[in-house]
Amino acid sequence: MVSVVCSEIYYKHKKNKKEATLFGMRIGVLAGLTKELYDSTGRGNSNMKDFLWTATGSILPGLSLVIVL
Numbered sequence: 001m002v003s004v005v006c007s008e009i010y011y012k013h014k015k016n017k018k019e020a021t022l023f024g025m026r027i028g029v030l031a032g033l034t035k036e037l038y039d040s041t042g043r044g045n046s047n048m049k050d051f052l053w054t055a056t057g058s059i060l061p062g063l064s065l066v067i068v069l
Contacts, residue, residue: 003028003058021062028058 007024011017032054040046 002031003062007062025059025062028062029055032058 003024005024006027007020010023011020014020032051035044035054036046036048036051038044
């Protein structure tokens with residue numbers, strides 16, 4: 001969801017679909033990484049698999065859009 005919202009906001013400002021999609025994917029992965037870093041401070045359960053699933057969920061839908069564009 002983070003990737004989609006960020007892509008939409010970026011697209012409204014720059015009007016470039018490919019850049020917007022890539023931007024959204026990067027922000028989605030960054031959000032997952034930030035969450036895992038927060039969890040690693042002892043406030044949650046840090047898990048590499050959790051990060052990988054978050055990154056996959058951010059990248060795969062965006063990749064399909066980049067291929068189509």
